[in-house]
Amino acid sequence: METIRIGFAPTRRSIFSAPDAVKFANLTRKRLEELKVDFVDITDINEEGLLYQESDRIRIAEKFKREKVDGLFLPHANFGTEYECARLAKELNVPVLLWGPRDERPEPDGMRLRDSQCGLFATGKVLRRFQVPFTYLTNCRLEDPEFARGVNDFIKVCNVVKKFRSLRILQLGPRPFDFWSTMCNEGELLEKFNIQLAPVPLPELTEELNRVKAEEAGEVQAVIQYCQENMICRIEPEALENVAALKIAMKNLAGRYGCSAIAIQCWNALQGEIGIMPCAANSLLNEEGLPVVCETDIHGAITQVLAEAATLNEKRGLFADWTVRHPDNENGELLQHCGPWPISVAREKPSICVPVAFPYNGAVSAEAKHGDLTLTRFDGDNGEYSLLLGHAKGIDGPFTKGTYLWVEVENLKRLEAKLVEGPYIHHCVAIHEDVVPVLYEACKYLHITPDFYDPIEEDVKAYLRGE
Numbered sequence: 001m002e003t004i005r006i007g008f009a010p011t012r013r014s015i016f017s018a019p020d021a022v023k024f025a026n027l028t029r030k031r032l033e034e035l036k037v038d039f040v041d042i043t044d045i046n047e048e049g050l051l052y053q054e055s056d057r058i059r060i061a062e063k064f065k066r067e068k069v070d071g072l073f074l075p076h077a078n079f080g081t082e083y084e085c086a087r088l089a090k091e092l093n094v095p096v097l098l099w100g101p102r103d104e105r106p107e108p109d110g111m112r113l114r115d116s117q118c119g120l121f122a123t124g125k126v127l128r129r130f131q132v133p134f135t136y137l138t139n140c141r142l143e144d145p146e147f148a149r150g151v152n153d154f155i156k157v158c159n160v161v162k163k164f165r166s167l168r169i170l171q172l173g174p175r176p177f178d179f180w181s182t183m184c185n186e187g188e189l190l191e192k193f194n195i196q197l198a199p200v201p202l203p204e205l206t207e208e209l210n211r212v213k214a215e216e217a218g219e220v221q222a223v224i225q226y227c228q229e230n231m232i233c234r235i236e237p238e239a240l241e242n243v244a245a246l247k248i249a250m251k252n253l254a255g256r257y258g259c260s261a262i263a264i265q266c267w268n269a270l271q272g273e274i275g276i277m278p279c280a281a282n283s284l285l286n287e288e289g290l291p292v293v294c295e296t297d298i299h300g301a302i303t304q305v306l307a308e309a310a311t312l313n314e315k316r317g318l319f320a321d322w323t324v325r326h327p328d329n330e331n332g333e334l335l336q337h338c339g340p341w342p343i344s345v346a347r348e349k350p351s352i353c354v355p356v357a358f359p360y361n362g363a364v365s366a367e368a369k370h371g372d373l374t375l376t377r378f379d380g381d382n383g384e385y386s387l388l389l390g391h392a393k394g395i396d397g398p399f400t401k402g403t404y405l406w407v408e409v410e411n412l413k414r415l416e417a418k419l420v421e422g423p424y425i426h427h428c429v430a431i432h433e434d435v436v437p438v439l440y441e442a443c444k445y446l447h448i449t450p451d452f453y454d455p456i457e458e459d460v461k462a463y464l465r466g467e
Contacts, residue, residue: 002159002309003038004038004155004158004159004162005038005039005067005068005071006032006037006040006071006073006097006154007039007060007064007069007071007072007073007092008028008029008039008040008042008075009051009060009072009085010025010049010074010075010077011050011074011076011077011080011081011084012025012048012050012051012052012078012079012080013052013079014052015079016078016079016114017078017114018078020077020078020114021077021078021114022048022049022050022077024078024101024114025048026049027101028075031143032151035148035151037151037155039073040063040067040069042056044063045059045060045063051074051085051088052081052084053084054084054087057084057087064088065092069092069094070095070158070159070161071094071096071097071154071157071158072088072089072094072096073097073099073154074089074097074098074099074123075099075100076100076120077100077114078115078116078119079114079116079118079122080100080116080120080122082119082122082123082125085098085126085127086123086126086127086129086130086132089130089132089134094158094161095134095135095157095161095442095445096127096132096133096134097134097135097137097150097151098120098134098136098137099120099136099137099140099147099150100116101114101142102116103115103116116139133444135154135157135441137150138465144466149466150466153437153438153441155312156309156310156438157438157442159310159312159313160306160309160310160438160442161442164195164302164306164309164446165194166194167194167195168195168196168198168258168259168260169197169198169261169302170250170253170254170259170261170263171198171200171263171298172200172202172205172264172265173200173201173202173205173265173269173296174265174296175265175295176265176267176268176295176296179296179297182295182297182299182300184298192447193446193447197298198257202265202270205249205250205253206273208249208253209242209245209246209274210245211249212245212249213245216248219248220244220245220248223243223244223247223248223284224240224244226284227243227244227280227284227352230343230349231280231343231350232349232350232351232352234351234352235280235353235362236361239275239276239362240352242276243281243284243352244281246276247280247284250281250292251288254290261293261301261304261305262282262285262290262291262293262301263292263293263294263295263296264282264292264296265295266279266282266294267295267358268358271358271360276360276361277358277360277361277362279294279355279362279364280362280363280364281362282340283341283342283364286316286317286319286341287342287343289308289313291304291308291319292319293340293427294319294337294338295427297427299377299378299379300319300377300427302378303317303377303378303379303387303427303428303429304317304319304429306376307376307429307431307435307439310431310435310442311435315432316341317429317430317431318345318368318403318405318429318430319340319341319427319429320335320336320341320405320427320428321336321337322419322426323336325412326397327397327398329395329397329406329408331409331410331411332395332406332412333408333412333415334397334400334404334405335368335404335406335428336400336403336404337402337403337404338355338356338357338358338363338364338402339352339362339402339403341364341366343366345368345432346367346368346369346403348366348367349366350364350366350403351365351366352364356400356401363401364402364403366403367404368394368403368430369394369405370393370395370405371394371432372392372393372432372433372434373392373393373394373407373430373431373432374389374390374391374431374434374439375390375407375429375430375453376429376431376439377425377427377429379423379424379425381422381423384449385423385448385449386450387439387443387448387449387450387451388418389436389440389450389451389453390409390410390415390436390452390453390454391410391434391436391454392408392409394406394407405430407430409453411454414453414454415453415454418451418453437463437464440457440460440464441464
């Protein structure tokens with residue numbers, strides 16, 4: 001699981017009760033500790049441990065930058081100082097969680113100690129004036145389930161944003177000539193999102209593979225043994241050695257160039273060099289949490305990083321083609337590829353074998369586990385980018401070669417039209433968890449448009465509101 005650090009800056013305003021603000025800030029600290037949230041506190045900044053004046057805000061910003069916080073939590077322990085909250089959020093440029101506890105019944109003499117909800121309205125407006133996107137956690141009690149859920153979802157949002165903003169993708173070879181659909185604008189990805197590519201020609205990959213076979217024989221043998229124990233190896237020993245060496249070589253290159261994902265030209269030049277499909281090697285790396293996608297699909301690699309980050313990298317994504325409609329189910333569709341899926345998602349013991357469309361060994365065949373899934377795709381053209389989002393469930397269907405899963409959606413015709421009309425292509429990522437709300441909320445920080453293939457946006461908003 002990824003570790004995300006949150007900057008904790010409870011705030012108050014002078015005209016309301018300072019002791020009551022301190023009380024609720026401390027109660028919030030205790031609740032975060034119970035939830036095992038990793039947070040950086042401000043109790044060393046002033047005696048109250050609260051944000052309410054400019055001199056303290058400057059020191060808080062310096063501390064949070066030094067501690068490299070991934071998100072900012074602004075609990076309104078009473079009304080709060082909205083302009084200090086906005087100044088701090090603007091300077092840090094990280095996701096912001098805005099929340100305040102439910103106000104109690106007024107005192108017998110009619111006095112109110114906090115007015116936290118009123119302060120939330122003020123801070124929300126000022127954050128907008130500062131053009132700071134923020135996440136709102138509904139005005140609730142610390143013990144309410146909405147609080148724990150909202151904090152945990154915000155941590156996942158922070159992880160998505162962190163991974164996206166620091167993304168560097170190892171590009172192994174150019175896209176296959178025939179795949180015009182996977183072309184991308186490298187300069188635009190850098191200019192808009194700071195997403196960097198590290199292009200490496202295939203001869204450099206094969207050179208590293210040969211070096212690995214000559215100098216890292218023990219590591220190669222360990223990968224071979226892992227494959228023999230966890231997969232059915234319908235592959236010649238020499239080819240299996242190439243699978244193992246390729247896996248290590250790709251991981252080495254990712255480390256050398258500081259990359260957290262890989263997009264590989266999996267056919268057809270590579271087969272002339274090493275005589276295998278790279279699918280099994282891709283599968284092994286995907287299993288370890290290093291996303292690898294096919295056909296040099298840079299946008300596909302971005303998609304898989306986002307999907308896995310939304311689970312705090314506890315779940316693995318399935319990079320897939322939308323391929324054919326189910327022969328019997330009008331809303332059924334086949335997700336399939338030659339074998340890059342991590343073996344832990346398989347419903348059966350995977351086989352290393354020959355794929356459906358190529359004469360070379362080294363692909364993987366297995367049906368994936370059924371269950372509820374999120375389907376998603378980051379894509380764009382003409383300077384605009386969006387994230388396709390929706391739900392599906394695994395269903396029974398005919399056997400087919402490769403890594404595959406038949407899925408059912410609410411309305412396949414609606415999804416089909418969305419894919420054809422774009423900006424999407426025939427590739428997507430599936431993941432066995434409902435990450436739609438997290439990815440939807442993350443889009444506001446990534447400056448991309450969330451795009452649903454089913455009319456569920458109001459349901460997602462209701463979930464995020466704690467309903």
